[in-house]
Amino acid sequence: MAWAIGVLHMPLAEWQTLTPDEWQAVCRAWADHAEALQHDKWERMRLLATISVQPHVKGRITPATLLPLPWDTKARGKNETAPAPQPTKEEARARFAALVAGVG
Structure with a gap:
């Protein structure tokens, strides 16, 4: 409840009306959003690093070859970990x- 009110800024009355499936969907959506923000920050940093390094490297270099990130392999279908049940x-x-x- 504290997380819903403090982090998500959800009114208490609204939180109390959620079913378990709805609460799980809210949590999953928030986690997906937070993960997307982290990916965005890393992608921007990787692009900036590529632009900075490119003049000093022979040939072309891509952001993925300069700094491979864990979600690069997942995007290609090589997900090595099974999702939690x-x-x-x-x-x-x-x-x-x-x-x-x-709570009550």
Whole structure:
């Protein structure tokens, strides 16, 4: 609850009306957004490094060859780690009920 109110700036009344599936979707969307922001920062830094290094290198160099990043291989379909197993609806509801019981 504190994370929803403090980080997401979600009103308490709105948080209390969310179902476990909706709360999970909100959390997933926030995590995806935060990850996209981190990727954007790294991509800009990598491009700047490429532009800075290019005059001192023979031939052409690409940002991916200068500084390979973990998501470069994932984009090509070489995802080496399996995603974490998703909880069943019953498990998610039980966790949500425990969370609500702890709050109120």
